[in-house]
Amino acid sequence: MRNTLIILIALSLFTACGSKKLSNKETVAEYYNAFDSGDFDKIKTVIHDSITIVSGDFVTPLNKTSFKEFYKWDSIFKPTYDLLQLTEENNNLIATISQKNIRNGFLKNNPLKLNIKVCFVSGKITKLEELDYIDVNWTAWNQQKNSLVNWIKVNHPELDGFVNDMTMMGAMNYLKAIELYENREQLDIQK
Structure with missing residues (x-):
């Protein structure tokens, strides 16, 4: 009985530690780290079931399946991402990122630096809106x-x-x- 109680307590602690909710800043860091390392499974854990990407006049609503297609498109250019800064703005974050890839290199803007507004629903990323580009x-x-x-x-x-x-x-x-x-x-x- 005593051993069973110890095992149950250990399992409860293990489960509680394993399901720790990430802060919004940790979520954004996890997102860009996963993009940088090519780990789509980690990306899936931090994005909402539906996510919208806003780039200028282009608004692209995606689900996890269509987001994976976007991820595949991006990965072909062999990108590296650096999260340079995170600033809180109301319930959202402004992420300043630097992205190097083959396409940006060809287009004479490598790295490409920009500010992205990141919005959340239930602790998951639900919208990425490009705000402005830096020195492009x-x-x-x-x-x-x-x-x-x-x-x-x-x-x-x-x-x-x-x-x-x-x-x-x-x-x-x-x-x-x-x-x-x-x-x-x-x-x-x-x-």
């Missing part, structure tokens, strides 16, 4: 993007539309487009 050279970004899109349209029309395709295949096509574009002079010599 939009002229260089747009010149690179437009040159790439226009060159692909003419030389590899089978990849056209990659820039707006937010699927894993779209990201793979984006990388292929970058590779072809960066090697275009060598390809021209071979013709």
Whole structure:
């Protein structure tokens, strides 16, 4: 009887410790750490069943399945994330992050730094809203993007539309487009 009581107390303590609720700051840190390490299972534990991503005029409501597709798209570019600062604002947080990846490098803005408003429901992330970008050279970004899109349209029309395709295949096509574009002079010599 005594051993059973000790085991029950130990299990209760273990269960209580294992299910500790994260603070909003810990939740955001866990989210970006999981993105950085490529651990979608950890991401699932900190996002709500429905999550909305707001980027400029684009509002994208997602569930966990469609969010995984966004995650796959992002992962193709081999990103690294650094959480630079967290500031509380009412019941939300403002996260300042730095993101390095292949796409940002091609677009001449690596790392890309921005502020994101993070909203919560029941301790889970329910909305990520891009507020502002820090020291982004939009002229260089747009010149690179437009040159790439226009060159692909003419030389590899089978990849056209990659820039707006937010699927894993779209990201793979984006990388292929970058590779072809960066090697275009060598390809021209071979013709």
